Amino acid sequence: MSGHVVVIGGGVTGLSTAWWLRREGVAVTLVERGIVGWEASGRNGGGATHAYSPLFREEQRLWPMMDELLGYPTEYQPQRIRIALDPAQLEQYWRVTNLAVQQGFRAEALDAHALKELVPWVPDSVAGGLLWHFGGHANPQRTVQAYAWAIEDLGGTILQHTAVTGFDLRGDKVVAVQTDQGPLGCDAVVIAAGPHTAQLAAMVGVTVPIAPARAEMIVTEPLPLIRHGGADGNGLYGRQTLRGNLAYGGGPHEWLELPDARTPKAVNSPVVRSLARRLHELFPKVAHARVIRSWAGVVENTPDGRPILDRLDAPANLVIATMSSVGFGLSPASGRAIMQLVTQGRCDFADLSQLTLSRFAGLPTDWQARNGWVPWSPDGAEGERGPARADAAGPLSASGQAQAHS
Amino acid sequence: MPRPIDRTSVAGKEFPATDHLQLVVLGAGPAGVAAAVEAARLGLRVMLVDEHPVASALMGIDVPWMFGERMTASVQNQPRMLERIVAARPELEQAFEVGVDVRLGVYVWAAFVTGPTSRALPCRMLALADETQSWLIGFDRLVVAAGARDLAVAFPGWDRPGVMGAQGFAAAIGLYGAFAGRRVVVLGAGVTGLRCVQQAREAGIEVAAVVDVAAAAHEEFATHGVTVHSGCAVRGVEGGAEVEGISIVPVGGGAAVTIACDTIVSALDTVPNVEMFDLLGCAMAFRPEWGGHVPVTDADGRCSVDGIYAAGDCAGIGDAEPRDPALAASSGREAARAAARDAGFAAPAPARTIRTHGGDREARRRHWLQVHAGPAAALTICRCEDVTLRDLLGVRPPRYLSYDDAKFAGRDVRTLAGDGPVNQDQVKRLTRAGMGPCQGRRCREQVQTLLAMQGNQPSGSVPMPSYRAPLRPLPLSVLSAHDESAALRANWTGWFGIAPQWLPHWEKVPENPEYWGGRIFLDAAK
Ligand SMILES: Cc1cc2nc3c(=O)[nH]c(=O)nc-3n(C[C@H](O)[C@H](O)[C@H](O)COP(=O)(O)OP(=O)(O)OC[C@H]3O[C@@H](n4cnc5c(N)ncnc54)[C@H](O)[C@@H]3O)c2cc1C
Numbered sequence: 001m002s003g004h005v006v007v008i009g010g011g012v013t014g015l016s017t018a019w020w021l022r023r024e025g026v027a028v029t030l031v032e033r034g035i036v037g038w039e040a041s042g043r044n045g046g047g048a049t050h051a052y053s054p055l056f057r058e059e060q061r062l063w064p065m066m067d068e069l070l071g072y073p074t075e076y077q078p079q080r081i082r083i084a085l086d087p088a089q090l091e092q093y094w095r096v097t098n099l100a101v102q103q104g105f106r107a108e109a110l111d112a113h114a115l116k117e118l119v120p121w122v123p124d125s126v127a128g129g130l131l132w133h134f135g136g137h138a139n140p141q142r143t144v145q146a147y148a149w150a151i152e153d154l155g156g157t158i159l160q161h162t163a164v165t166g167f168d169l170r171g172d173k174v175v176a177v178q179t180d181q182g183p184l185g186c187d188a189v190v191i192a193a194g195p196h197t198a199q200l201a202a203m204v205g206v207t208v209p210i211a212p213a214r215a216e217m218i219v220t221e222p223l224p225l226i227r228h229g230g231a232d233g234n235g236l237y238g239r240q241t242l243r244g245n246l247a248y249g250g251g252p253h254e255w256l257e258l259p260d261a262r263t264p265k266a267v268n269s270p271v272v273r274s275l276a277r278r279l280h281e282l283f284p285k286v287a288h289a290r291v292i293r294s295w296a297g298v299v300e301n302t303p304d305g306r307p308i309l310d311r312l313d314a315p316a317n318l319v320i321a322t323m324s325s326v327g328f329g330l331s332p333a334s335g336r337a338i339m340q341l342v343t344q345g346r347c348d349f350a351d352l353s354q355l356t357l358s359r360f361a362g363l364p365t366d367w368q369a370r371n372g373w374v375p376w377s378p379d380g381a382e383g384e385r386g387p388a389r390a391d392a393a394g395p396l397s398a399s400g401q402a403q404a405h406s
Numbered sequence: 407m408p409r410p411i412d413r414t415s416v417a418g419k420e421f422p423a424t425d426h427l428q429l430v431v432l433g434a435g436p437a438g439v440a441a442a443v444e445a446a447r448l449g450l451r452v453m454l455v456d457e458h459p460v461a462s463a464l465m466g467i468d469v470p471w472m473f474g475e476r477m478t479a480s481v482q483n484q485p486r487m488l489e490r491i492v493a494a495r496p497e498l499e500q501a502f503e504v505g506v507d508v509r510l511g512v513y514v515w516a517a518f519v520t521g522p523t524s525r526a527l528p529c530r531m532l533a534l535a536d537e538t539q540s541w542l543i544g545f546d547r548l549v550v551a552a553g554a555r556d557l558a559v560a561f562p563g564w565d566r567p568g569v570m571g572a573q574g575f576a577a578a579i580g581l582y583g584a585f586a587g588r589r590v591v592v593l594g595a596g597v598t599g600l601r602c603v604q605q606a607r608e609a610g611i612e613v614a615a616v617v618d619v620a621a622a623a624h625e626e627f628a629t630h631g632v633t634v635h636s637g638c639a640v641r642g643v644e645g646g647a648e649v650e651g652i653s654i655v656p657v658g659g660g661a662a663v664t665i666a667c668d669t670i671v672s673a674l675d676t677v678p679n680v681e682m683f684d685l686l687g688c689a690m691a692f693r694p695e696w697g698g699h700v701p702v703t704d705a706d707g708r709c710s711v712d713g714i715y716a717a718g719d720c721a722g723i724g725d726a727e728p729r730d731p732a733l734a735a736s737s738g739r740e741a742a743r744a745a746a747r748d749a750g751f752a753a754p755a756p757a758r759t760i761r762t763h764g765g766d767r768e769a770r771r772r773h774w775l776q777v778h779a780g781p782a783a784a785l786t787i788c789r790c791e792d793v794t795l796r797d798l799l800g801v802r803p804p805r806y807l808s809y810d811d812a813k814f815a816g817r818d819v820r821t822l823a824g825d826g827p828v829n830q831d832q833v834k835r836l837t838r839a840g841m842g843p844c845q846g847r848r849c850r851e852q853v854q855t856l857l858a859m860q861g862n863q864p865s866g867s868v869p870m871p872s873y874r875a876p877l878r879p880l881p882l883s884v885l886s887a888h889d890e891s892a893a894l895r896a897n898w899t900g901w902f903g904i905a906p907q908w909l910p911h912w913e914k915v916p917e918n919p920e921y922w923g924g925r926i927f928l929d930a931a932k
């Protein structure tokens with residue numbers, strides 16, 4: 001393809017797309033509102049095991065090569081262990097395992113003894129586990145920068161601190177992308193703006209159903225390395241990093257609304273204590289490991305939880321790319337697929353027929369409310385709830401109680 | 407019709423709290439105790455929380471202050487330390503008398519308030535912990551009187567046991583009475599160093615010398631009869647496992663001198679302890695004349711977040727004269743009055759304390775780092791993660807990774823700055839500087855200064871790296887939600903509850919929009 005492609009969004013989806021386009025020699029400019037990978041792409045669990053995805057095979061093929069292809073370390077580690085504390089968990093993990101096995105991948109059942117050999121921290125009462133000879137994990141923060149540097153090494157342009165504000169259309173094509181730093185002429189556009197993909201697509205009259213939500217994780221101090229860092233279970237996803245830290249997430253998310261073009265700073269909630277509890281249950285032998293940080297990120301979700309990777313009919317040179325909350329691990333593959341949608345209109349290595357935007361044509365407009373995928377507050381109030389005030393709450397009790405200190 | 411709720415989300419989930427306070431005061435230093443006492447007198451139900459005595463294991467990793475492994479074994483006896491601290495802070499007696507719920511040896515490790523990404527929270531909450539468990543309390547208002555932290559600045563040997571901070575030193579001899587040294591060298595000939603000398607003298611500890619890179623020293627050192635080596639840099643710390651001395655050399659060149667000592671107190675400056683303000687989302691500003699990042703407040707200590715007040719050193723540290731506890735106490739009283747009035751209690755109008763500051767302290771920090779960090783690329787900057795100055799400024803990956811050094815030849819903080827202002831959180835992600843168990847306490851400020859210096863920028867141009875919960879490194883067993891609600895447990899999912907997300911891609915999603923969200927599927931699965 002000749003011409004200039006503008007990729008909107010410097011998360012993993014946009015970064016990988018721009019990188020693949022440069023590898024094909026396409027002129028590309030990536031536009032990022034802030035710093036690359038600042039949103040979900042730099043705040044996720046780093047898991048790269050998505051057996052239900054049409055991009056699974058490509059995800060598995062590419063990851064072992066990524067450090068070499070990019071030229072910078074991603075901390076990719078192959079394989080994953082699922083740990084079940086009870087038979088119900090084991091059954092659940094088998095279901096996913098079978099999906100991969102059906103596609104020709106290999107998995108091993110681990111009894112409690114074998115599991116303890118590999119992950120010495122599990123409880124004696126552990127039900128069992130599975131060793132997957134597929135899947136893996138990488139360091140998201142290192143990976144986003146690796147993509148960005150690799151794009152620059154190939155002569156691509158990354159504009160950080162530049163926000164897209166609109167589009168110029170001529171006929172059925174986008175001819176320029178407007179940014180707060182000026183216009184960028186283009187021959188094709190990819191919108192890969194995570195949760196903001198909907199707002200941007202709306203500017204060209206395209207409805208993309210995405211609901212944003214907040215999800216959180218905790219991380220401990222480093223521990224001695226176990227054989228396969230990608231060991232998780234008990235309702236948690238996560239990994240031991242190559243440095244030795246335990247980084248785990250899961251549990252209740254919070255649905256949000258994005259009132260404007262910015263992503264609000266995602267905060268942690270008391271759920272961090274529940275994450276600690278599950279990690280403690282999973283690895284009781286390292287109950288002493290100190291939690292040193294937590295964080296949260298804003299993820300994008302489509303109504304059926306599957307990505308939207310689609311080159312539209314109108315505007316005809318626009319590709320919509322959003323991964324529905326499992327976009328990190330799939331990014332090497334998603335970027336390649338999106339590159340092909342841009343350069344040849346179709347993906348030749350994976351069946352993307354389930355990932356079209358048109359599948360949501362009949363979606364009721366109140367789909368989010370119907371599912372409860374909307375912000376919720378105890379009193380139904382919209383605004384912030386500040387501290388109680390005497391005038392609002394009546395006179396406050398004035399009993400200073402003496403209590404023994406502990 | 408009831409609003410549908412996503413049961414796998416936080417909507418409607420309860421987080422059991424053991425109590426609900428009208429006012430919580432964080433920190434039982436002079437400002438915090440005065441705030442708690444004043445608020446209780448004005449009729450509020452008050453809890454005063456302070457982390458001391460902290461676990462000796464935390465002291466071992468310089469949390470919350472740089473203790474430099476110079477505490478005696480007596481700190482392992484927490485009940486005794488508790489008695490000691492109550493004795494060292496006689497003003498606590500008043501707090502007990504007026505009915506303040508005083509909690510000592512309790513960490514406040516997080517605060518949760520409603521905001522754009524946390525609407526579902528039942529009420530404002532603080533997360534507390536002692537050595538065995540954590541719990542939540544509800545609160546209306548919070549006076550943060552979290553005091554000051556040590557400023558860590560690198561010099562050859564600064565990462566050795568036996569090198570401590572001014573706050574750690576003060577606590578070792580005062581609060582804990584557990585200092586394991588006899589003869590100290592104080593680094594920093596300003597007011598912070600001066601205070602250390604005074605404290606040492608009062609405790610009968612010998613001060614061998616005071617050293618500073620600056621040509622001028624505070625005039626009061628003369629009255630203490632202590633030798634001041636002005637215009638000198640640290641060349642190294644002498645000794646094997648134990649510090650035996652410090653070797654210094656004139657900045658402009660000249661003969662090195664070795665001074666015998668068993669402890670080195672790094673007392674260039676202290677910084678406001680602002681972690682809680684950042685966690686709460688309060689607006690912050692970089693004010694070098696107040697010691698660094700401080701919360702933006704009105705004259706009565708009100709922060710930008712409703713119901714949060716700043717008092718004492720954490721609101722900004724004046725540097726014009728050694729700190730006066732009476733000044734801190736009066737700022738605590740003012741914050742308490744402001745909180746009481748805001749809560750609808752009759753309270754006298756706050757009498758505004760005039761605070762003084764001593765000009766740009768960032769210049770002194772830069773001078774120190776220029777002298778010590780300039781020529782020594784191998785100098786360790788982040789001790790937990792073993793990041794050297796070269797690694798930091800060259801944005802190198804950590805040592806445990808193998809990488810192609812040639813690829814990094816053209817990459818450093820300056821080239822990163824070509825793509826936008828240098829961001830400390832971004833450099834942290836790449837180099838791991840500040841990512842270790844001490845939670846950045848020993849490198850945060852110096853990394854900020856070094857990044858700014860490298861980019862020829864004012865230090866305030868580097869955005870403050872974020873603080874994260876838990877504000878103290880606490881074990882999994884302690885943080886664990888032993889009191890978790892049954893609904894939360896029953897509806898726990900690893901990753902959302904969107905059923906069709908987990909269907910193999912070759913299976914079509916049933917054409918039922920209710921199903922798409924996954925709710926119907928969940929019901930069917932139960
Ligand atoms: C806690 C957590 C754990 C997760 N765990 C995993 C996991 O283990 N495995 C996995 O595969 N996935 C995981 N995910 C999901 C994954 O992180 C996301 O699916 C993925 O990062 C999405 O990438 P993206 O590039 O599509 O979007 P984003 O990362 O959201 O990037 C979009 C970018 O677009 C930019 N942008 C928005 N609007 C504009 C504009 N107007 N102009 C310019 N730029 C704009 C934003 O600034 C942002 O950088 C997790 C997510 C979270 C939050």
